[in-house]
Amino acid sequence: MPVAAAAQKALLAQPVLILIILIVSSCPCVSSLAPSRTHNTSEADRQALLCLRSQFSDPLGALDSWRKESLAFCDWHGVTCSNQGAARVVALRLKSLSLTGQIPPCIADLSFLTTIYMPDNQISGHIPPEIGRLTQLRNLNLGMNSITGMIPDTISSCTHLEVIDMWSNNIEGEIPSNLANCSLLQEIALSHNNLNGTIPPGIGSLPNLKYLLLANNKLVGSIPRSLGSRTSLSMVVLAYNSLTGSIPPILANCSSLRYLDLSQNKLGGVIPSALFNSSSLLSLDLSSNNFIRWSIPSAPLISAPILHVILTNNTIFGGIPAALGNLSSLSSLLVAQNNLQGNIPDSITKIPYLQELDLAYNNLTGTVPPSLYTISTLTYLGLGVNNLFGRIPTTLDTLFQTLKH
Numbered sequence: 001m002p003v004a005a006a007a008q009k010a011l012l013a014q015p016v017l018i019l020i021i022l023i024v025s026s027c028p029c030v031s032s033l034a035p036s037r038t039h040n041t042s043e044a045d046r047q048a049l050l051c052l053r054s055q056f057s058d059p060l061g062a063l064d065s066w067r068k069e070s071l072a073f074c075d076w077h078g079v080t081c082s083n084q085g086a087a088r089v090v091a092l093r094l095k096s097l098s099l100t101g102q103i104p105p106c107i108a109d110l111s112f113l114t115t116i117y118m119p120d121n122q123i124s125g126h127i128p129p130e131i132g133r134l135t136q137l138r139n140l141n142l143g144m145n146s147i148t149g150m151i152p153d154t155i156s157s158c159t160h161l162e163v164i165d166m167w168s169n170n171i172e173g174e175i176p177s178n179l180a181n182c183s184l185l186q187e188i189a190l191s192h193n194n195l196n197g198t199i200p201p202g203i204g205s206l207p208n209l210k211y212l213l214l215a216n217n218k219l220v221g222s223i224p225r226s227l228g229s230r231t232s233l234s235m236v237v238l239a240y241n242s243l244t245g246s247i248p249p250i251l252a253n254c255s256s257l258r259y260l261d262l263s264q265n266k267l268g269g270v271i272p273s274a275l276f277n278s279s280s281l282l283s284l285d286l287s288s289n290n291f292i293r294w295s296i297p298s299a300p301l302i303s304a305p306i307l308h309v310i311l312t313n314n315t316i317f318g319g320i321p322a323a324l325g326n327l328s329s330l331s332s333l334l335v336a337q338n339n340l341q342g343n344i345p346d347s348i349t350k351i352p353y354l355q356e357l358d359l360a361y362n363n364l365t366g367t368v369p370p371s372l373y374t375i376s377t378l379t380y381l382g383l384g385v386n387n388l389f390g391r392i393p394t395t396l397d398t399l400f401q402t403l404k405h
């Protein structure tokens with residue numbers, strides 16, 4: 001029986017005893033006993049914290065409670081201890097405290113650590129390879145700092161790792177391929193760094209991966225062919241790299257994918273039609289690549305939930321598929337700066353909640369369907385630099401007041 005439940009039972013039976021328990025537990029003398037307990041069981045943790053403290057400068061005084069003479073380190077700001085057994089540090093949560101300095105190897109002496117959560121500071125230097133000794137580590141979050149150097153290979157010893165979030169640092173070198181050995185990984189967030197090399201193929205097969213965020217790096221090579229083979233995958237953001245090749249068919253067919261942003265790369269080929277027949281995809285941004293063709297299944301899922309389709313600045317030729325009109329949730333359709341030819345299909349005007357439609361800088365011909373001007377939800381309409389003609393309806397005067405150009 002849990003202690004609390006036992007105490008509650010005892011309380012019902014023995015009101016006087018309960019009163020005593022309450023008095024004892026609120027007695028200040030108890031807290032003076034606690035330090036000797038922690039001192040005994042976890043002096044190594046206390047020393048590790050003091051070592052960590054000595055490496056950081058702390059302009060806001062956030063670590064003032066981290067004092068040599070203070071034995072109750074579980075009460076130090078940002079420190080969380082395990083609540084069973086000996087007091088051991090399980091989490092460090094030091095977000096947005098303007099800490100500067102480097103992470104010392106002695107952090108690895110906190111051998112029960114599951115969470116390092118220190119985003120939005122000015123931590124610099126390399127990640128010490130000793131981090132691999134933290135085999136209980138589940139969450140490593142050092143995002144928005146100034147960390148340099150490479151991600152140490154030893155990271156793969158962190159077999160419990162679920163989240164590695166180090167976005168917006170100056171990390172360089174390659175993504176360690178043995179990161180793929182961390183089979184519990186759910187989130188890899190390394191956007192806005194200087195990572196180079198390829199995306200390790202094993203990453204695509206991580207069984208629990210939900211978020212793969214690698215935008216704004218210098219990654220080359222192709223998107224792992226296995227990416228999307230796991231139904232956990234929800235968000236893939238690889239924008240602003242130099243990736244080549246095409247979109248892996250498995251990724252296009254992935255039944256859990258909600259956000260796919262591959263913009264500003266060197267990807268090409270045909271945009272897989274499966275992307276427009278997905279029961280999960282909400283947002284697709286493939287802008288500024290070299291895609292040459294798109295096709296939309298003529299009988300796509302009736303309830304495709306897709307909201308945003310952004311294909312601006314590719315070299316897509318051919319006509320605008322009439323079946324686009326079947327994407328009834330569509331809010332933005334941005335296909336400017338391509339080589340689209342032919343007419344604007346009337347079906348587009350049937351999309352019920354369309355807000356942004358950009359067809360500018362293409363090679364469209366024919367008449368602008370008059371009903372285009374009567375889509376009441378529209379807030380942006382780009383038609384410029386095509387070979388279109390048609391009468392601008394007189395009602396457009398009022399419409400223009402709501403259009404942003």
Ligand SMILES: *[C@@H]1O[C@H](CO)[C@@H](O)[C@H](O)[C@H]1NC(C)=O
Pocket residue numbers: 040041
């Ligand atoms: C710490 O406590 C344990 C029992 O919990 C005991 O065996 C050990 O000797 C103590 N260590 C010190 C340094 O007092």
Ligand SMILES: *[C@@H]1O[C@H](CO)[C@@H](O)[C@H](O)[C@H]1NC(C)=O
Pocket residue numbers: 172173174196197
């Ligand atoms: C990747 O970056 C590292 C460190 O900056 C460099 O040593 C290496 O040559 C680069 N590799 C490639 C393929 O550019």
Ligand SMILES: *[C@@H]1O[C@H](CO)[C@@H](O)[C@H](O)[C@H]1NC(C)=O
Pocket residue numbers: 156157178181
């Ligand atoms: C990672 O997995 C590969 C096989 O996929 C294995 O050869 C390698 O030894 C593993 N590395 C570690 C550090 O476990």
Ligand SMILES: *[C@@H]1O[C@H](CO)[C@@H](O)[C@H](O)[C@H]1NC(C)=O
Pocket residue numbers: 249250253274277
């Ligand atoms: C993707 O789905 C399409 C049908 O939408 C199917 O023809 C194709 O074989 C699938 N590809 C893969 C790799 O599963």
Ligand SMILES: *[C@@H]1O[C@H](CO)[C@@H](O)[C@H](O)[C@H]1NC(C)=O
Pocket residue numbers: 288289290313
């Ligand atoms: C258009 O795409 C090319 C590469 O395909 C890129 O260099 C250029 O910056 C993009 N233009 C804009 C406005 O994003």
Ligand SMILES: *[C@@H]1O[C@H](CO)[C@@H](O)[C@H](O)[C@H]1NC(C)=O
Pocket residue numbers: 274277297298299300301
């Ligand atoms: C679209 O998806 C539905 C449901 O998954 C499937 O039955 C249909 O064959 C797909 N159509 C095409 C053209 O891929």
Ligand SMILES: *[C@@H]1O[C@H](CO)[C@@H](O)[C@H](O)[C@H]1NC(C)=O
Pocket residue numbers: 298299300302322323324325326347
């Ligand atoms: C999809 O669009 C095509 C072309 O506009 C149309 O013929 C077809 O009936 C539509 N399918 C569904 C399921 O709405």
Ligand SMILES: *[C@@H]1O[C@H](CO)[C@@H](O)[C@H](O)[C@H]1NC(C)=O
Pocket residue numbers: 339341342363
């Ligand atoms: C525009 O399309 C016409 C055919 O409709 C073609 O002859 C012409 O070369 C195209 N222009 C450009 C700039 O692609």
